[in-house]
Amino acid sequence: MCQLPMSRREWLKLASLFSVAGAAPLLGALQARAASEPDAPVRIGYLPITDATPLLVAHNNGYFEAAGVRAEKPTLLRSWAQLVEAFLSGQVNVVHLLSPMTVWARYGSKAPAKVVAWNHVNGSALTVAPDIGSIGDLAGKTVAVPFWYSIHNVVLQDMLRAQGLRPVLKSTAPPGPKEVNLIVMPPSDMPPALASKQIAGYIVAEPFNAAAEQLNVGRVLRFTGDVWRNHACCVIFMHEQDLTQRPDWSQKVVDAIVKAQSWTRTHPEDAAKLLSKEGPNHYTPHNSQLLARVLAPSAAEQGRYLGDKAIQHADWHSKRIDFQPYPYPSYTEELVRRLKTTQVDGASQFLASLEPSQVAKDLVDDRFVKKSIEAAGGMTAFGQGAGYVRQETILV
Secondary structure (H helix, E strand, C coil), rough: CCCCCCCCHHHHHHHHHCCCHHHHHHHHHHHHHHCCCCCCCCCCCEEHHHHHHHHHHHHHHHHHHHEEEECCCCEEECCCHHHHHHHHHHCCCCCEHHHHHHHHHHHHHHCEEEEEEEEEECCCCEEEECCCCCCCCCCCCCECCCCCHHHHHHHHHHHHHHCCEECCCCCCCCCCEEEEEEEEEEEHHHHHHHCCCCCCEEEEEECCHHHHHHHHHEHHHHEEECCCCCECEEEEEHHHHHHCHHHHHHHHHHHHHHHHHHHHHHCHHHHHHHHHCCCCCCCCCHHHHHHHHHHHCCCHHHHHHHHHHCCCCCCHCCEEEEEECCCCCHHHHHHHHHCCCCCCCCCCCHHHHHCCCHHHHHECCCCCHHHHHHHHHHHHHHHHCCCCCCCCEEEE
């Protein structure tokens, strides 16, 4: 039986980790670990979702060793709380984190870490019960998000408000007729919760949207990449001390990840197999057929999504999931602006003082990824225009 929202204990633990006081012991452990092991190998922490693809491909294909750095087998963690705790304490030193979560980490808990690259773009969707035909049909119902500080929560609340609905965070009282109640739920619990009608929908990363389709318990109502064009979902987060004290090591790590992104774009079926439970490293519990629906979708599915209006901007030519490593400053700036108007549970006072352009400069260190991209053939090799500037396109 699925759990409804993330347990209160887990949420409180994660909220504590992202406070200055709660993070202090872990950051102390990080410093001690760095002092005792200055040449630590690459230690990846990941959740079993497609967001982890570049990190796992880089490990599987030997790209870290080829770049000249040692890498241990990636550590699979079961929750964002476990992943954050392992990263802040230095148990792992390279992770994928939800892009808004990095804002909370750096400015909420003062974690000395930075975004060094995007991990992937798009790769998420709003999936609903079969009887939900539009956003408006969610009125008076409950929708699950994977985390308050997620692009999923940001985009969902934008979509709800555009239809005259008010997102609310009610743990007990039922939502009103023009309200949509939002809860946090582990992604793996979402398809069974939808099937048992405990929720009317969920917005999350893949392959849990594809899983609902495969199980015939729900359908994709809208892809998030069709709302915010080629948005970042997860990003690569690394310790600032590695970036400053081990710059050559850091460059090689980013080189390997960017190489993995390039390979995945041209070998999507192979990527689905190596990420699956049938793969040699058993990275995720998902079968290769499910992962292939995300990484290598058929033309027939694309046509179906156009007919269902899950895709409304065909001219964007957005992929269900894509891999592009450059962290555009315009995205970070717009993300900070929208976070200020997004409802989240827990302490969020720090958001009010954040200046978007300053966050884009301080949170992100793009020195390494620019060199990696140029070595991989430039931005055009990733389906982007030349240069490192873009304008954000958001059409709810």
